[in-house]
Amino acid sequence: MWDRVVESVPNISEGRRREVVEAVVAAADGPDRKVIDFSMDADHNRAVITLVGTPAGVEEGILGLAGKTLELIDLRKHTGAHPRMGAVDVIPFIPVRGVEMEDCIALSRRVGEKIAQEFDLPVYLYEESASSPQRRDLAAIRKGEFEGLAEKMLLPEWKPDFGPTRPHPSGGAVAVGAREFLIAYNIELATSDLSVAKKVARAVRHSSGGLRYVKALGFPLEEKGVVQVSMNLTNFKKTPVIRVFELVKREAARYGVNVLRSELVGMIPRQAVYDVAAACLQLDSLTPDYVLEDRIEEALS
């Protein structure tokens, strides 16, 4: 593997025409970066693309992806369930290996500036890259969506960080930023009582008094006849996965309910897994030094 690895997970506003998404994916690929996954959702009319590579490789890949997206997607003809303000809607950069958050913030600013110049597209910096606190939250930036963008951009507090003060005619605007890896993690509870899942979600999520880096909602799983606490863990380094699991388990027990099983939606970073094992086994820590395959890779590099 490369010594320094950044991940980017651009979301584009096309989830129905496979050939369009494939053309965009092809435009992102290159020798020093690789698309390792992409998924399309027809209801949302949106695709999520996972690109990894060296910082310079990912930068080039994202510029290629943005150009192709703007060429092939026209938001004026776009409908879908998911909120969106751009053909290429959001571009986060995530540190994976040998790279700090600061590097990803610098990368997001550089890419944002280039996208604005090359494509005459307004760019908002968000999350860790945000230029003001109210721009940290992607939902706040996107509020009003593509259709409300022209008017919103005229407000002084919503002037873009880079690019023109009017939307791109077919491409709208894009949010570019840096964030930690997001783990999508669901825990099923052995009850059909939705109110239990909702109460547990409220107990563990940050917005209502719970753990700092947890977003959570309670859902019914109709077919299985049970309920689920569906979560996004936005910083596994500061709010470890095992702590979330233990708290969900404990809160569910208040209502006499057990955890049935849990599942990852998408991927989890390796160190997050090592941290779970270290906590459960009461190891002081579990660094790659202790892991056979990591030692082999280290010796070969």
Add this chain to the structure above:
Amino acid sequence: MWDRVVESVPNISEGRRREVVEAVVAAADGPDRKVIDFSMDADHNRAVITLVGTPAGVEEGILGLAGKTLELIDLRKHTGAHPRMGAVDVIPFIPVRGVEMEDCIALSRRVGEKIAQEFDLPVYLYEESASSPQRRDLAAIRKGEFEGLAEKMLLPEWKPDFGPTRPHPSGGAVAVGAREFLIAYNIELATSDLSVAKKVARAVRHSSGGLRYVKALGFPLEEKGVVQVSMNLTNFKKTPVIRVFELVKREAARYGVNVLRSELVGMIPRQAVYDVAAACLQLDSLTPDYVLEDRIEEALS
């Protein structure tokens, strides 16, 4: 990394002369295998070398190592606390990646036969490679040690699997075999009462009625004023690490004693870590498919 990886952990009867061990290590290294670790023990007068590589690479590395060991170590002049019967005492082969136990058994037989031919050294196959049940156990093969070898080998049941029916004059004999990865794992208990560690060890180890792939002893840690259950886990696939931890914890609780911490001595295979995390989070399983870095490596290979 290579697609197919075997590990071998030869033990040689030299733990005092560093230059000898380094020469042996150098003789094992090569382009398609790598010594990733070695440790020397002066009291035991013994060194443990960890070699990984492709099956063919490890085969060649072990033949180089055996030749250099026989050239530099004379057991007639050897004293040390650890039982030994050979200059190169024991050579296990362990499947790591893309390789099955059957492959390692075949490899051990091939290497055993070559060592016997090239160096006129008697070879006993042990563990998974053993030619009879009583030869599975290394301790049984080694009983009587170097000094008792000439006499023992004349017994029909102790005729070597390969090579002459008399010891190599300076090199004795060698045990060659295949086994699963061995995890050395210790759990400290929050008590100074050694009898608790001994009772817990007795409860969890196979030899006295416990888990199939656990060897365990209770020890005092004088300096810390606590006790330790010191274990070898000889098959983490069939007796998972978390089950051992949970049973130790449960047994210690019978005496009102908590687990203080635990530690790995040496390395642990990555899948063993993933299995701990899956069990603790109640995931159905945690395969490399879910792990970001594994997916990146897969995409790049």
